[in-house]
Amino acid sequence: MxxxxxxxxxxxxxxxxxxxxxxxxxxxxxxxxxxxxxxxxxxxxxxxxxxxxxxxxxxxxxxxxxxxxxxxxxxxxxxxxxxxxxxxxxxxxxxxxxxxxxxxxxxxxxxxxxxxxxxxxxxxxxxxxxxxxxxxxxxxxxxxxxxxxxxxxxxxxxxxxxxxxxxxxxxxxxxxxxxxxxxxxxxxxxxxxxxxxxxxxxxxxxxASYAPKLRKEEGLLAWDRPATVVHNHVRAFHPWPGTWFFWEHEGRRLRLNIHPGRIGETLPPGTAPGTMLGVDGDALAIACADRAYLVSRLTPEGGKPMTGRAFACGYLRLCL
CATH class of the missing domain: 3.40.50.170 (Formyl transferase, N-terminal domain)
Known part of the structure; x- marks a missing residue:
């Protein structure tokens, strides 16, 4: 045969x-x-x-x-x-x-x-x-x-x-x-x-376990979860459908699309999840439930991709 x-x-x-x-x-x-x-x-x-x-x-x-x-x-x-x-x-x-x-x-x-x-x-x-x-x-x-x-x-x-x-x-x-x-x-x-x-x-x-098809609405991030969970979410949904969150800026709600980053340092007790903490190298540090998440690149709604540092300089005026 x-x-x-x-x-x-x-x-x-x-x-x-x-x-x-x-x-x-x-x-x-x-x-x-x-x-x-x-x-x-x-x-x-x-x-x-x-x-x-x-x-x-x-x-x-x-x-x-x-x-x-x-x-x-x-x-x-x-x-x-x-x-x-x-x-x-x-x-x-x-x-x-x-x-x-x-x-x-x-x-x-x-x-x-x-x-x-x-x-x-x-x-x-x-x-x-x-x-x-x-x-x-x-x-x-x-x-x-x-x-x-x-x-x-x-x-x-x-x-x-x-x-x-x-x-x-x-x-x-x-x-x-x-x-x-x-x-x-x-x-x-x-x-x-x-x-x-x-x-x-x-x-x-x-x-058996199951892997249902991704839905676009699943890309919405929740910062009140551990940084590891956030990191897994971001990298799993890259490049499609992507992950994002909404940020209030100058009286309007801005959607920010997040690119994969890395997990940062443990946060002091009482740090509110979702707080933009500043810059770490070229990344923007955002508070999760336990640690910072370092966003290396993000894309403001209607804008072009930029580094976390560039975003902090332009939107938060945190140029260091």
Missing amino acids: AQTERAHPLRIAFFGTPKFAATVLRHLVAFDGAEVVAAVTQPDRPCGRGHRCQPPEVKVLALEHAIPVLQPETLKTREAQQALKDLQADLFVVVAYGLILPQAVLDIAPLGAINVHASLLPAYRGAAPIQRAIQDGCPVTGITIMQMDAGMDTGDILLQRSLAIGIDDTAATLHDELADMGGRLLVEALTRRAQGRLMRLPQDHAR
Whole structure:
């Protein structure tokens, strides 16, 4: 069996949409043991200030490698499912596709469908595992290669690898590390499958936790929480949707968008949370429940990003 699969690379249909998926696809394209027969991705969508239609990053990469692209609005129609059958793929690989695969689709490929998920399942099932792990202050996360079933991230585990989360990691930095790890681990899983060394381990559903999609309104900061909690919140929501708070200035309420900073010194008892304490290097120190949070950069509503010191000089007149 192993020799046959090596002589005839697996025919794989790749399902994915954003940058994370494109990074994984890049590893798959470079793998000699697989032939990507199609990239299935979401339709081009308007985005940006001009609302111009932009192709998904998976589509861009696929076209660069002359891989046929399918962009169905839904996978529930007979036409979409027939198009997938016509690919004659051995295996479906699904990475941040953005649509649920119905059981009828999961049953099309003889080897089923496998998923690259950015957490150590059964922890953080769902849409935002990277951000929620940072928000919760987890010291470690990872990648799971999973055999898909009809549930949400409930299938058997095929392979896992862990990755430490640094104290200053943001959703952006961790995203890129995990995407690269996901691509490498996918190739390892496919290699093990060809060698007959890929085992299936059922998940312990009693230990499952969930990572719901981020909502914009969750970006509002609460300074009456410990500085570690604030720091985790800021870095988990960077770059999207961002974190902010409202500040009363010269009779108007100003929204201040916060960039990731660092945790400062312990505060004297009685310091009111949210108090702007002054500058520390280029950062603006803001009181949390226990310590200062040092904001290195922030963006006033309608303005441009500036250092914490520049903000203190311009708005607080605390030039030191």
